[in-house]
Amino acid sequence: MAAYRGKDDIQTVAAIGSGVIGGGWVAAFLGGGRAVRLYDPAPDAGPKTRDHVARAWPQMAALGLARADDDWSGRLSFHDRLDDAVEGADFVQESTPERIPIKRALFEELDRLVPADILVGSSTSSLPISELQAGLATAGRFVLGHPFNPVHLIPLVEVGGGEATDAAAIDTAQAFYVALGKEPVRLNREIFGHIANRLTSAMFREAVRLVAEDYATVGDIDKAIRFGPALKWAIQGQFTTFHTSGGAGGFADFLPKFAPGIVQRWETMADPPLADPTLQAKLVHQIEEAAAGQSVEEIARRQDMLLMEMLALFAQEGS
Template structure:
């Protein structure tokens, strides 16, 4: 069972630190920040804008209420009361030691202290620490609010318990903690990246390829395979039916061929630096950094959605994260106390730009998504939670009728008003009314739901607490006027078109 984190502190709010802040904050954790940079609030605010945009596109579950963000002038104020502290200051060991000393002087005794360092080992970070056992490496990847991997590194077997605690907490935020077996410079992922980086520098220096051509070789080629299978599984497939052993036997001799200059690194002269910068400007200079970040985020979201649909790799992490978000939304709905004699307002949504069709209006399937999420919110309200489903019981939608009444545009804030039209031992009949911020009805939906035994695959009577909560709602809901269109089928159209059937 993952631990719920109520308060975190982030020391440093740059590219990585800002991503950590967003990751924690959007998961509902209060975040206290210390960063002496004069533009820290603006930079973190821009990162949060991108993170909120990405989170809304990534997860279909209702958003978790954000945690509270606070800025502090000193480290002591930021770490006070924090259960988890993430250090993301520049890669200077003396600076990190100074920061850890200030953290330890003010942090609660049981607080975990993770470092975002990409290269230093925990044993180096712990030099001079008062309580070295609680300092460890928690190395993420940019953008931290989307990429799930975090490398957790301690100094030996004695650190297993603290790494387990950290993994438990970070998994709850939708991350994939990878515990490194033994400390080593640059951990695992950056050592692999460094190998590709060194080879790439030689290819540019020797005029074999430009920065764009190297990036194209990755993004149109092996990068696509690596994104969902990694290195060894990719090569296992390359070995055909004979598998990995055949691949190694076939390509093993190439290890002695002059294909790499891993330890022979080109000197980073001013000429080479300028060459790389000029090629990079030609490749991507037409976009601002914020535009590139949004392009990157959108591409990552698409890949993650595909992996989720296939139940593979990082998609499994996303699915678990989304299921937790739905469970939290259902729990909030179950504890809500709306007026039972009025339509229930249990779900809200905002129309993003990617929800639009070629006419510039909300596309058809998004209406069904909003109404489906509203149905889930209602089911959560009456007690259909994970514990109820664990009994092998659930509620399925068996019929839906949607009316599109307005042209819903980008940015519209939508509220769904839900009315219980009726229920019996096995069925629930709902009516949803989707309204915008001005109260204009955009669409309506009528759903017939069936209670099922998921193991037997057939309908069955509902149990507690659904029956009790539906009965409690019934007096107030039954007093509401039924919509005049409820239960009305689409009018028959004859053939030829326009003639009575």
């Protein structure tokens, strides 16, 4: 196994891509005291990313993820050439579009440009690392580092690797993300969509079907989640929720009591025609009705405010 620059050695990060996820990573890296060298050929990448970090900084400072008096601007530089961005970097985080040809071409360039002891983390939300690293000379240092949006607030990062990834590379990346205040989860085997996106996709699948077949509206389905299971999920997740629902015997008592009903529900589930334009129009119309005139920006601001309050509470509890 190769030796990689560890969490304490990573002082400069090359961030590839300045979209919503890439910009969130830039804020998180800067909040953790690192310097960031951003590569994105888009002409508005610099101003857009500075605005993103400026908006995120007070939120991170309130949660202890950044210092309010830290002048981060001097640690952020912008580059329109990939080789310039990775020069002097101790870690690379790529957040490019979710298309195999784009990411594969980038991986090939990074394989050639970046010293072999520097890890490359990919923000891919679904793609297996094995498909992106195959045949590369330094395939062992390419890892999965998939965050959740908003990246500067949500602690989750899914960490894993492909068939050729060194275990030491995954361990090192995980330690680095922990040092940034993240809560990594380990993907032991590759599967398309990783962990959390598969879970949310399963939930969304049934939610769409309930709307498609007129069992319920978008608004009521969201209420059913918000005021029901989601309250517990934020605290302890699904398995532990069922563990506490089994009485004194926990999950061992829950399964014989409730598994038959769960299996029956599974048997009634089916794929909705989500690609159907008529169904898409129905979903859009109903979410706009449920929004009751609020803009996306207004909803997102409320989301972030409540997220901060929840995260602050969890921090007090040591969760």
